[in-house]
Each structure stands twice: as structure tokens, then as C-alpha cells.
Amino acid sequence: MLNLMKMDLYRVFHSLSTWIIILFTVGIALFCVVMVQGDLDAMAEDPAYAQEMGQEFADSSDGNEDRNIGLYSESDPEWVEGEIEAGEFISSQIQSGLLTLLVVIFAAVFASAEQKNGYIKNIAGQLSNRGILALSKLAASAVQIFLMFLTFILVTGAAGKLLWGGRFTLGSLTDMLSFLGAQYLLNLGIAALILFFCTLTKSSAFSMTAGIMMVMGLFIPIYSIINRAVYEIKPSWDFDISLLVPDGNIGLAGIHASSEILVRAAAVGAVYVILCSAAAVLIMKKRDVR
């Protein structure tokens, strides 16, 4: 297992796709800072817009926002004149799902490469349990996602400091770490789901498309059908499937979300990691290598 992890980490750091994704992470971080500055300028000019944004920001950061199709990030009207806390700023950008889109693309490309080019044939036969190939890929993805988060935080931090100077402050480190921990697990859960899709279908195109649709909120109509069906069966049960899927929790687990929401988000992420990787291991173990 450790040897396979070494191999996959070597591949992570020697693959062009890794560095392209990191480059895009830098670009997205800069894009977010610039877009927020544009929002702040608009709010400074239009108080009605600022009021509307204020409500949306409060809803999104405390985890009460209704999900919409597409990618949205909200800016706090108080940022126009006052302090901009790094945690709040990063939270609003990560909750939008932009970074998760990159996680989906990376996971699909990375997990399917070995099957696509046939390299798996060189190693799978010589392993006593080839199921661990899936686990080593997940471990390498975990490192890559960590690097993506780190890059995003550092670049937004540096760009924010450059653009807003002293108004850009660190804020509560504890809140930031608990929020980032939950978001990391959710993103890892999505990577595990993509790994499972890649293992099952052997298609990076299918896995990537499914992942992007999920992050973009295009599964919301499916979730509402499921919710309605559950309601029809048992009306007393306050069931919402979007609270049990990682994409649903990414938008809710903000820096000011209650600990209950953050714990649930982290748990959903962890459960997805365990279930999806277990399923991928099982498929890899049982299915012939072609």
C-alpha cells in the first residue's frame, strides 16, 4: 500500500495535469478577489443591491441558504468600508463550489489515467490485492486537494492583502480551521465519488460530467423528486436528501455555520470517503483488468 502511495504521489508531482490544476487554482483565487472587488464597488454605488447582498451573505455563511442551480458567491456589504476577514472571504468563495469544480476535474483525470493508458496492466497482476490501487489513488488525491486548498488560501490571502491592505484581517483561526476541515472532507468525499465513478464506468468523461453537474447544482431537481417521494411515503419525516450529499453540504458549511451543520458536513464527507472508496476497492478487486 505504502509503495503504491509513493507511486501515485510521484505521478501527482510529475504529471502536467497536476500543475495545470494548481495554476487554475491560482487563477480562480485571483478571479475571486477581483470579482469581490467588483461587487464591493457595485454595492458602494447601489445601497439597494448592498442590502440584498447582505441578506444573501448572512444566509450563506450561517448555513440557511436555499440552493440554486449554478455557482454563486456572496459578498458582505460591510466589506465595502469595514474589515474583510480572511476566513469569511475564503468561506464565501469555497462555498460557491468553484474550487470543488477543479477537484472534480483533477479526480476524474487522475483516477482514470491508469486504466485509460493501460499502465494498470503493469502492476495489477503483481499485487496480492489489487483493490488497494483505488485506496492509493484516494490518498494521492487527498494530498492534491490539500495542496489546492493551501494554494487557494495563500493566493487569496496574498491578493486580498495587496488589494485591501490593512482592512484584510485574519479573523478567528479556530473558526477558519473548523470550516476548512469540514470543507476538506466534503471535497475529499466528492473526489472519492468521482474515483468510484471512474472505477465503475472506466470513463473520465462520464465521471467528470456527472461531477460537474453535481457541483453546479443540476441534481437539485432529482433531489426534490426524492424529497417529494419520501414525503408522500412518510409526511411526518422532515427528510432532505441534499443534507446527506456532499454537494448540498458544501454550500451550507460556511465559517459562521453552527457546529451542528459543520459536524454533519464533516460526517457526510467522511461517510462518502469510506463508502465510495470501499465500493471502488471491491470493484477493482473483483473485476478483471482489461
Place this chain on the structure above:
Amino acid sequence: MEYLLSTNSLTKQYGRHKAVDSVNIHIRRGDIYGLIGRNGAGKTTLLKMVSGLASPTDGDFTLFGKRGKSAYRYLSRVGALIEAPGIYPNMSAADNLKLKCLAMGVRKKGEIEELLDIVGLSDTGKKKVKNFSMGMKQRLGIALALVGDPDLVILDEPINGLDPQGIAEVRDTLSRLNRERDLTMIISSHILEELAKIATRYGIIHDGILLQELTREELLERCSERIELKTDDTRRACTVLDEMGISRYKVIDADTIHIFERLNDSGGITMALAANQIRTIGITVKNEALEDYYLNLTGGGVNA
């Protein structure tokens, strides 16, 4: 006799179709085992099973004296190149080898350079594999199969798509490895004449069934030179041959006799037959090629 690898009624079934049907092959240490069969004969499926990439539907194999599930523990001693080489096109040859070394826990210093040298790719440097010729990719595939110094190397169609020079290079490399490292190999191919130049034992597979297993000597004997005599009276012709002291002959059908001695005396045989009023329709010296032998055995056209 203890074999390095032997299969025990190995079977692979896809739906109702048996791709490999109760195959028993026997490979001794140091053998270069040529697995001959047309496309779709079941060669790749068989090799995938013995290299651990596919599970048998029925039967099992014995590897290094261990049978069944305990044999799978020894698959780490088996290197394989199945079908086209599996390589990362955007990486160099050395990086591709490095990945496998890491996966197999090979820490021997200079291993990658040595392998590149063995397959003649030591001067490729940082050149990406996607820019390699077909022959270079094939040789890299062989190098990947050699990582970790395996005892058995399984090569499925290693000369597929190579030009004559590439074929000769791969053949030389494999012969050298067999000679210098006492490496046991299974090589499958449908290019029979090429396989004949290197293999020491043969297995002929057709429609998933192993038709025959034979040594190089046995094969050469069966493909030996002979006179093919066509006559309208084989019975009387046999009497004449006996009178001439020719004993090594075989009646093939109603008008064909194969004679395996006095190959330079076809004129004398014709004269003797004529003297006994036996009509000679045709007389030629023939050397049955491995391909003909294979065709006769499988009873069909080769798909090569």
C-alpha cells in the same frame, strides 16, 4: 517433473462462450514458451489469467510449486506485457520505469538505467514516450515487465506492429535475457515464423483449446524436409519404395506419399516407378513451414 508454471484445466467463460477451455500448459524453468494461435484463439485471455489480471471461471494454475490461491502470492515474481504496452505518454521512459519501481518497492540503485540499457533505450533521456516509435514503446513495455528481476516474463504479442529491424532487435533482446539471466518466458504470437526462431517449447491454441504442446525438436521433426509424391496407385508405389530400401515414408491420402529419406534421389524414384508402370503425377521436395503445420493442425486459414 516440476514445472515453473502449469495450468490445471484453466477455463475462462464469457457468457456462453468459452474463450479458454480447460487448457493445460507446462512451462519449465529456462523455457521460452511460444504460445501460437490466431487472433481470438484465447492467447491473451490465457496469459491474463496466468499473470493475475483476470480470474479463471474454472481451473487454476500451479506457480513455483504452489497451486490455487497460494500461487497468487508468487505473482509478484511474474512480469507481464499484455497486448499494447501500458505507459504514461507524457512521461519519459525512465519516469515510467520509476513508477513501477516505486509500486514494486524496488530500491536497487541503477535499476532503471540497467533496464533502459537492456532494451536499448538508454539514450532517450527526457524524451516523452508519446514521441517514441512503436518499437521503442514495445521495448519500454518489455523493460516494465522486467522491473524487479522477475523469474517469469509473460509477453503477449511483443513484436506486434514492429518493422523487421524492430522484430530482430526484440528477438535478440529476449534471447539474450533468456541466455544471460536464465529468464523463463512465455511469448504469444500469431507470426509463427518469428516465434519459431526463438521459442524452445510450443503450445498451439485454437478456439480456446490447447491442441498440442511440443518441444522445438519435435516441431522441427514434424516440419522436416520430404519428397511429396503424387501417384495414381499408392499401394503399388509403396511396394516399389520398399524394394528400393526406402522405409521412412508415409501415405497421406489416396494419391499422396511423403518420403523422408533420399531427398536428392527423386529422379531415381520416378524411374523406378516408371519401370513398374506406375504413373507419377508429381514429385517435389517440400519443407513444411510452421505455418502450414499450424494450418493443418487447426484445419483453417491463419489470421495473421
